Amino acid sequence: MKSRYLTSLYSLFGFLQEEEAIAALWAAGYLEKQMMTEYLSKGGGLVTIDLHHLRRRVESTIIGETIKVSISLSGEGMLDENDTNLDLFKNTEIRVLEKEFNEMYLFASDVYCHHYIPLHLGGTDKFNNLRILHKEVQQLIHLTQNETIGVLKNRLGLTELMMSKINQYREKYALGPV
16 A cells, blocks of 8 residues: 555656756655765765665744744665775764765755666666766766766766776666767
């Protein structure tokens, strides 16, 4: 019953892009877990965190005719994959990871919900098959024109390790390495 209910809620957000719908479901309190992959500049690679126990807090303040509403999203997670050069057994390097995640500020328009296993190859819309990626990384995964690929690679300043991870994603779509 819950999954049918969640599916119908997800369809209510159909006018949004997938990543915006996921953020809206989290803010509405219907999302319990999500995978998030981010590039860490100081770590020189990608980190994937498996977020669970997602929570939201809504606070409203009414002053005269003005209503101020604040929504705070939080969750607990564990490191799922570390393609950085950080040694996360060292407390100082854990603080680097923490600082970079705390400094990230992306709008919903900056991220994309990517199907790790493509739908046409049997992938699903279930959250364990979805990855939140920066929209330009998502584009690079699907691009086929070498000139456009080159421009995007230069703009993103990708390391070999990052390119390796992107090529793993491209492989799932039967695309050659970039």
